[in-house]
Amino acid sequence: MSADVGASPYKAMEGQLVAALTEAARLCGYPTEENEVGQSIDMARGYGDISSTIALRIGKKLDKNPIDIANAIASKTKMPKCIKEITKENGFINFHIDREIFPVLVLPEILKQKDSYTRSNLGNGKKAIVEYPSVNPVHPWHVGQVRSALLGDTVANIMERCGYITERIDYIDDLGLQVAEVIWGWLHPGVLNDYIQGEDLKSIDLLLGLSKPNLTTPKDGKGKRVDYIIGEIYVAVNKYMNDHKIDDQVKDVLKLMEQPGTREAKLARSIAEYYVRAEYETAFAYNMYHSALIWESDIIRDRMLERALDKLKGSKIVKVATDEKYANCLVIDFNSVENLPQEFKGLKEEVKVLIRSNGTPNYLAKDIAFHMWKFGIIPSSFTYTKFIDKQPNGVALYTTGAEGAQMDFGDASIAVNTIDSRQSYEQALVRLAIKETGYPQKASGFKHLAYGIVELESGALAGRKGTWIGYTADDLLREAREKALSLIGERFKLSDEEKVGIANETALSAIKFEFLRLSSEKNLVFSWERALNFEGNSGPYCEYMYARSTRIMENAGVKDGALGMAEFALLNSEIEFELIKKMSIAKDILEKSCNEYKPNMIVEYMCELALLFGKFYEQKQVLKATTDAERVARLAIVECFRTVMQGMFRACGVNPINRM
Numbered sequence: 160m161s162a163d164v165g166a167s168p169y170k171a172m173e174g175q176l177v178a179a180l181t182e183a184a185r186l187c188g189y190p191t192e193e194n195e196v197g198q199s200i201d202m203a204r205g206y207g208d209i210s211s212t213i214a215l216r217i218g219k220k221l222d223k224n225p226i227d228i229a230n231a232i233a234s235k236t237k238m239p240k241c242i243k244e245i246t247k248e249n250g251f252i253n254f255h256i257d258r259e260i261f262p263v264l265v266l267p268e269i270l271k272q273k274d275s276y277t278r279s280n281l282g283n284g285k286k287a288i289v290e291y292p293s294v295n296p297v298h299p300w301h302v303g304q305v306r307s308a309l310l311g312d313t314v315a316n317i318m319e320r321c322g323y324i325t326e327r328i329d330y331i332d333d334l335g336l337q338v339a340e341v342i343w344g345w346l347h348p349g350v351l352n353d354y355i356q357g358e359d360l361k362s363i364d365l366l367l368g369l370s371k372p373n374l375t376t377p378k379d380g381k382g383k384r385v386d387y388i389i390g391e392i393y394v395a396v397n398k399y400m401n402d403h404k405i406d407d408q409v410k411d412v413l414k415l416m417e418q419p420g421t422r423e424a425k426l427a428r429s430i431a432e433y434y435v436r437a438e439y440e441t442a443f444a445y446n447m448y449h450s451a452l453i454w455e456s457d458i459i460r461d462r463m464l465e466r467a468l469d470k471l472k473g474s475k476i477v478k479v480a481t482d483e484k485y486a487n488c489l490v491i492d493f494n495s496v497e498n499l500p501q502e503f504k505g506l507k508e509e510v511k512v513l514i515r516s517n518g519t520p521n522y523l524a525k526d527i528a529f530h531m532w533k534f535g536i537i538p539s540s541f542t543y544t545k546f547i548d549k550q551p552n553g554v555a556l557y558t559t560g561a562e563g564a565q566m567d568f569g570d571a572s573i574a575v576n577t578i579d580s581r582q583s584y585e586q587a588l589v590r591l592a593i594k595e596t597g598y599p600q601k602a603s604g605f606k607h608l609a610y611g612i613v614e615l616e617s618g619a620l621a622g623r624k625g626t627w628i629g630y631t632a633d634d635l636l637r638e639a640r641e642k643a644l645s646l647i648g649e650r651f652k653l654s655d656e657e658k659v660g661i662a663n664e665t666a667l668s669a670i671k672f673e674f675l676r677l678s679s680e681k682n683l684v685f686s687w688e689r690a691l692n693f694e695g696n697s698g699p700y701c702e703y704m705y706a707r708s709t710r711i712m713e714n715a716g717v718k719d720g721a722l723g724m725a726e727f728a729l730l731n732s733e734i735e736f737e738l739i740k741k742m743s744i745a746k747d748i749l750e751k752s753c754n755e756y757k758p759n760m761i762v763e764y765m766c767e768l769a770l771l772f773g774k775f776y777e778q779k780q781v782l783k784a785t786t787d788a789e790r791v792a793r794l795a796i797v798e799c800f801r802t803v804m805q806g807m808f809r810a811c812g813v814n815p816i817n818r819m
Contacts, residue, residue, distance in 0.1 A: 167746035168265040173200055173209070175239035176254060180213055183235035186737060191219050200271065207246060207253025225250035241345065256740070258731040265729050265743045269799040279804025281750050282323030288533050289315040289572045293330040296434035298390030300441055300632035302685060303613040308632075309674045309812075310610055311577035312447045313758040316810050318575075321753040326568055330529065333431035334455045339413035342427055343405065344396040346412070354395040379473075386437035387631075408580040419460055428456055439547065441632050446667065449556065451568050457541060457559040458529065464520055466537045467528030471513070475593045480510060489514035489524075491588065497597060504588050511588060512774075525586055527592045534593065534601040536568030543568070575756060575796055580609040580680055608756050611682035613674075626744045639666035641689055643699070650693065651819055661816055665783040666690075668698030668813045675758045675811065677689045695773075696766045698813065701804065704769040704776075706819035708801045711781055715794050725795040726788045734778050738771045738796060740794040745803045749810065758810045758811070765807050772800050 184191045199213040218225030229247045243257040292309020415423035471477040490510035513524040542627045546558035586607035594602035642738035673690035752760040784790035
């Protein structure tokens with residue numbers, strides 16, 4: 160990353176306004192902190208290019224007329240050079256930007272900084288762990304799990320562009336109940352005959368004979384990927400369980416899986432590794448990569464839970480219950496928590512079990528231990544080897560295991576978890592446990608990136624019932640490519656090879672923008688019509704506008720350095736100003752998205768910027784401008800648009816298309 164990463168042109172202007180307003184309020188007898196003045200300023204609200212509500216805030220606080228306060232403060236405000244006029248309306252203080260000066264402040268900075276213009280030093284080299292998608296290794300990703308993966312990956316991209324050192328962690332639960340169900344089915348293939356189609360049985364029989372392969376993703380003779388075969392076993396076992404009582408048998412398998420060295424433990428790890436290797440074919444197709452795989456079996460082998468429990472037992476809030484209902488259970492006692500957070504008040508139960516009376520930990524206990532490792536509260540003796548020597552991004556993927564060397568994963572300042580919103584209570588418990596164990600600052604770095612459920616327009620998906628079949632992440636991308644290829648063939652004159660390449664990138668941008676367009680906590684219904692819309696508010700539309708801008712620059716044949724000498728003051732029309740103003744806040748949008756863990760802000764910004772560029776292209780001649788000076792100035796706008804969009808595409812994990 161370039162060292163030349165400074166404040167955005169807009170932020171610099173905003174800083175001048177904050178200082179001027181703060182001083183004016185003081186002169187009027189309304190001493191106000193700069194922080195409050197800064198919070199009062201907004202580009203999108205009010206009656207000017209930038210508006211301040213500071214008079215409304217002061218008026219409410221002092222019970223005085225905000226219009227009189229606004230008039231007084233405005234009369235004392237020393238206008239920064241880039242502000243042409245100050246007006247007042249309904250208590251708002253409005254600033255009108257000088258149309259000739261502002262382009263001179265913005266465009267040269269974009270041309271100078273290039274990729275650094277959409278980067279930030281916000282993270283200042285702090286380490287952040289982003290965990291995603293951490294799905295149970297029992298069936299291929301379905302479209303609901305795609306949302307978790309895309310959210311985590313995009314947040315990691317954004318944090319990297321904001322100066323964080325990011326570790327992308329995938330937690331593999333090879334000791335979960337769902338895996339135990341697969342292992343039971345693996346050990347009893349004959350009883351599943353009535354629950355699996357004949358052809359699928361052949362796939363399973365073939366897979367049963369596999370030793371640990373050298374292949375990246377083992378497949379049966381017909382090319383069926385191993386994660387699909389595992390998924391079919393999982394669905395078949397659940398159907399079988401509806402007709403037969405085998406719950407105790409599955410629990411026995413689970414107990415044996417948790418004992419290192421048993422056949423069941425080895426089989427669970429081996430099958431999960433088959434699954435993960437197949438999973439990465441999907442991940443790579445979506446331009447998603449990780450730093451390390453952390454396996455639950457290695458957490459157990461590392462005795463991480465025991466060390467975490469020692470920490471927890473030393474706190475005031477964890478105790479061994481003595482009441483009849485929870486006798487001999489290790490619990491979090493909410494009554495022992497000072498200043499109990501609101502989400503834990505009024506609960507039916509006053510305790511939360513961590514360790515059951517028989518000594519078995521629940522998922523919450525394991526999750527607390529894992530996050531203590533993430534924050535460096537408890538060290539680990541994890542050893543790592545390369546799981547994949549080189550991912551498509553050129554970086555190795557490491558995995559914990561019984562052999563290998565120790566590495567410096569973990570010990571982060573921030574830990575981001577992409578887990579659906581139904582787990583919000585448990586995630587809050589993890590944060591509470593870390594805080595009350597004596598690490599409040601580390602607890603504040605625990606971020607739950609909650610997301611709502613995903614449905615296709617045709618309905619919801621369920622792993623146990625197998626409704627993901629035909630709606631996997633692979634199917635989604637395949638269908639998107641087919642639809643994109645059809646649309647591209649109708650709209651653009653390209654060679655067949657170009658169409659296929661562009662369709663692949665367009666499909667990916669369509670899917671990512673559709674999944675990321677809403678704030679993550681909201682439920683999402685995936686729409687093909689919206690995702691593949693070439694007219695606006697979609698990934699394909701943003702790609703189309705970027706390709707158009709690239710084509711303009713290719714046809715212009717402008718010499719290096721010529722754009723930096725442009726007469727930027729000529730760009731004073733309304734559409735040119737609005738486009739420049741939107742580009743001026745790119746870094747601010749990036750930082751806000753990073754601070755709030757909301758990738759949808761990036762997507763919304765890109766769609767708005769692309770729409771403005773489309774209007775600019777329609778209203779203004781670029782290559783055929785009236786004068787050479789206008790032509791070069793407008794080409795500068797086009798090149799700046801390309802620079803901003805390219806950086807934002809990369810934040811979304813999307814490759815910009817140069818031709819369409």
